[in-house]
Amino acid sequence: MTGYAQKAGQFLKNGERAAWHDKTLWIVRQKRDKMARAVPEWENLREQASQIKQHTLSELDNYLAAFEKQAVKNGAQVHWAGDAARFNEIVSGIIKKNNASKVVKSKSMLTEECGLNPFLEKQGIEVTDTDLGERIIQFREEPPSHIVMPAIHLKKEEIGELFYEKLHTEKGNFDPTYLTAAARLHLRQKFLEAEVAITGVNFAVAETGAVVVCTNEGNADMGVHAAPVQIHCVGIEKMIPRMDDLGVFTRLLARSATGQPITTYTSHYMGPKPGGQMHIVIVDNGRSEHLGKEDYRNALKCIRCGACMNTCPVYRRSGGHGSVIHGLIGSMLAPHSHLKNYNDLPFASSLCGSCSDVCPVKIDIHDQLYRWRQDLSEKKRTSPGKRYTMKMAGKILAGSKMYDFSGKMARWGIKNLPRMLIYNRLNVWGKERELPEVPKESFKQWYKRTRQGKGGENGQG
Amino acid sequence: MDRDKILQAIRENKAKTTPLPKPFNSPAEKQNISLVTRFKDILQQVGGDCFEINGEEELTTFLNQHFPGAADFRKKETWEQYPPDSPKEKLAQLKTVVLGSRFGVAENGAVWLDEARFPNRLVPFIAEELVVCLNAKEIVHDMHEAYSKSGQNTTGFGVFISGPSKTADIEQNLVFGAHGAKKVNIGLYNL
Numbered sequence: 001m002t003g004y005a006q007k008a009g010q011f012l013k014n015g016e017r018a019a020w021h022d023k024t025l026w027i028v029r030q031k032r033d034k035m036a037r038a039v040p041e042w043e044n045l046r047e048q049a050s051q052i053k054q055h056t057l058s059e060l061d062n063y064l065a066a067f068e069k070q071a072v073k074n075g076a077q078v079h080w081a082g083d084a085a086r087f088n089e090i091v092s093g094i095i096k097k098n099n100a101s102k103v104v105k106s107k108s109m110l111t112e113e114c115g116l117n118p119f120l121e122k123q124g125i126e127v128t129d130t131d132l133g134e135r136i137i138q139f140r141e142e143p144p145s146h147i148v149m150p151a152i153h154l155k156k157e158e159i160g161e162l163f164y165e166k167l168h169t170e171k172g173n174f175d176p177t178y179l180t181a182a183a184r185l186h187l188r189q190k191f192l193e194a195e196v197a198i199t200g201v202n203f204a205v206a207e208t209g210a211v212v213v214c215t216n217e218g219n220a221d222m223g224v225h226a227a228p229v230q231i232h233c234v235g236i237e238k239m240i241p242r243m244d245d246l247g248v249f250t251r252l253l254a255r256s257a258t259g260q261p262i263t264t265y266t267s268h269y270m271g272p273k274p275g276g277q278m279h280i281v282i283v284d285n286g287r288s289e290h291l292g293k294e295d296y297r298n299a300l301k302c303i304r305c306g307a308c309m310n311t312c313p314v315y316r317r318s319g320g321h322g323s324v325i326h327g328l329i330g331s332m333l334a335p336h337s338h339l340k341n342y343n344d345l346p347f348a349s350s351l352c353g354s355c356s357d358v359c360p361v362k363i364d365i366h367d368q369l370y371r372w373r374q375d376l377s378e379k380k381r382t383s384p385g386k387r388y389t390m391k392m393a394g395k396i397l398a399g400s401k402m403y404d405f406s407g408k409m410a411r412w413g414i415k416n417l418p419r420m421l422i423y424n425r426l427n428v429w430g431k432e433r434e435l436p437e438v439p440k441e442s443f444k445q446w447y448k449r450t451r452q453g454k455g456g457e458n459g460q461g
Numbered sequence: 462m463d464r465d466k467i468l469q470a471i472r473e474n475k476a477k478t479t480p481l482p483k484p485f486n487s488p489a490e491k492q493n494i495s496l497v498t499r500f501k502d503i504l505q506q507v508g509g510d511c512f513e514i515n516g517e518e519e520l521t522t523f524l525n526q527h528f529p530g531a532a533d534f535r536k537k538e539t540w541e542q543y544p545p546d547s548p549k550e551k552l553a554q555l556k557t558v559v560l561g562s563r564f565g566v567a568e569n570g571a572v573w574l575d576e577a578r579f580p581n582r583l584v585p586f587i588a589e590e591l592v593v594c595l596n597a598k599e600i601v602h603d604m605h606e607a608y609s610k611s612g613q614n615t616t617g618f619g620v621f622i623s624g625p626s627k628t629a630d631i632e633q634n635l636v637f638g639a640h641g642a643k644k645v646n647i648g649l650y651n652l
Contacts, residue, residue: 024633041488048485055481061471074616080464132639133630149630156632176634184640191640192549210615218586218626218641225582225618226549236467243615244484247605250621251568258629261503261569262604265586265641266621273582273618274545284467292474 011153011319021153022316028149029310031259032358039251049248050362053301056239057291063206063239064282070209074271076278084114087233087283091198092120094231094279100195103127104223106134107215108200109147109304110233110283116198127198128190130219132183139166145319148257148306153319187219197223201234202303203249204280207242210270211280214253214263221267231279232269236287237300249303252360257305295371301361308355308365347373347386404444411438487605496567496600497649504570504647507624508637513597514650520594523648524559528592531557534579535594545580552581558588564599565647566607566621572647573611575619582618591622591642597649 012018036042056063068078081087095103103120105111105127117127117138129138133150137143139162144150151159160174169182199220203212211232213220224230240249254260272278291297309315355365377390396406414435441449501511512527514520524531532539532555543552560579562572572593574585585591601607611619626641637643 027633045485048482051479051482055479058476058478060475061468064468064471080462080467082463082466086463130640131630132628136630149633151630152633154632156634159631176631177636179631180628180636180639184638187640188553192553208615216626217628217639219639221586221620222583222640225586236471241481242484243608243611244605247603247608248485251604260623261507262566262571262621262623264507264623264625264627266571266623268615268619270615270619271617282467284463284470288467288470288474291471291476294476297476 008318012317017153017155018317018319020155021319024152025310025316028258029307029358032256032307032310033259035255035259035261039255045248045252046360046362049252049303049360050301052240052245052248053361056241057237057297057300060236060239060291063241064236067204067206067209067239068282070207071211071280072209074209074278076209076271076280079279079281081281081283081285083285087114087281087285088116088119090281091116091231091233092123092125094229094277095120095125095196096123098195098229098277100229101125102190102194103196103198104130104190104194104219104227105198106130106200106220106223107202107213108198108233110200110235111198112143114283114285128187128194130187130190130223131215131217132180132187135183135187136162146306146309147304188222191222191226194223194227196229196231197227198231198233199224201232201238202253203240203246204234204238205241205243205246206239208270210243210268212246213267213269214250214265215267216258216260216264218265221265224267224269225273228275229277229279230269230272231281233281233283235283235285237302253303253305256307256358256360296368298363299368301363303361305360307358307360311354311358312349313352313354314349404442407442411440411442414438485605487603494567494602496602497597497652499567500565500570500600501649503568504624507570508627508635509570509624509645509647511647511649513652514648515652517650520648520650524592528557528559531559531592532588533559534584535559535561540580543580543584547581549583549587552583552587555584555588557590557592558584559592559594560585562593562595562599564601564607564610565595566602566604566623567600568603569621569623570647571607571621571623573607573619573621575611575615576617585620585622586626586641588642589638590644590646591625592646592648593622594648594650596651598651 039045071078079090081090101124103125106129111117120127129135131150134144136151136154136159145153156174156176156179159179160169160172163169163179163182164171167182167186169179173179199213201211202214204210205212211234215221240246250262250266254263269278287300290300349366349369351366351370353366356363356367359365377387396402415438504511512523514523524533532543534540560574562574562578565572572595574593576582579585601610607621622645625637625643625645626639627635627637628639629635
């Protein structure tokens, strides 16, 4: 596992592309702002959404049981998976029981988290991701780089080249309308052939057993209604109590995600089609444990809109191949489940707080990241380099003599030492970043020289 | 068993119960906006088209003129032609489909369609073009009102559709007709 700094370094090798990524996500952020401002009750909606989630998490066992009861009454079959392995077994079990070998999938970070695709492929099952962006990265055998815009890191020329190779489109034709039409034809064939359709879930309603999926392309519906067997995969935190609450969340989700008033399709699946099967797999995979961490449980309110990523100055400029769930929300969730692999993610933030400001369910994202850093340091989970540096910094900052001396050394060093001594492998901070130009004197020296004896503006010495 | 283990872990780990807030009360000021105007504005923004007809009778004439050969699922004959168990290959041939909607939503240009309106759930998604007939008196302000209309009664399958199917996955260029209908026309009648 390479660290976030290494991956970001890779991303930044192409400066033009990195600038485009930054600019594009910022446009999405601005669209979100425009939409939010057009709704006068926006702040009340956020508060309502946050409280609904708070309540639901505090009664989650009861809501899950109520949801199950209703879903079964509607004719669905409900399965429970404690972890990723169990989840993969359940899904492949349903597929095998139906003697199926062709599966279409849409909208699911959860299946990505559990590694469902490689698990099924190993058993000879063909899995086709049907969201255009997801299909593109599936062709490229890459993980997605953004939860809402999975192929945001690619340019149309690369996609044109890829489609030429995989779908036999015209060489050199990079027109997005042309490429989308080619994908439509290709995927329509997959929809018609598929025996099983798998989707993720945006909201699961305890009151009625409804499973709600939001898409712009219509791929979830094409898959679900064309295949005889439908499987919906839902994390336990996706529960909401009432149909009424959908009004709050559907108003917030698309406005926050892409700056649309609502997604093109908001689909409510409440029972199998005539002669079909509807399965719902409820997945824990570390979430119930996360619920027990008082400082961090708010993260489970997340509705995966991605607004925190679009606004984040670090993510916009460094790309999203950090963890399965990217950006800020990934930084919050990933270290819980994979402490060793992703322990550098909470440090990939400037703690500016913009993420918390745009979050539609009011998660205290930057505060959580700050607490994570402290926890990881206390648990000695940070890299030895970082630990040593922090220890030294602590000693230096504790005494004024040591501080003055170090400042002098640093000012001399940055100017006079050879680059390789400063920008070396140990200094991750120096990757793709330049240290600022050094001043001739320290602030203390400057203050002494110019203000000594004159006192501050408030008369203090 | 996984079910009991998960529920037990939640019981042990969950926070103290906080109250469930009352259903959201959307503000009263909205009463002054013309719902039809707002619906049309937003529909245009999300890529949909709109035509307006005075009465319900004129609607039929208009549809015959502008969408000849469309499969009109407001008619019994069309249901007979496309029964619920129609093979999907046959449904894939559908070009223009006419459906009736019970209500629309002004704040996002969406129309509500439930499975009472079509014999097979694929119909609204697999057709190249949708024509949705909507009584202009049946437009609500926002999603709160929408769910109080559709909410408890939803069975089987129901969907809000706001404009044509779209994607921006290739360099953020907006393209209509990713998988679903490439064109969505809303026919407002009873103005």
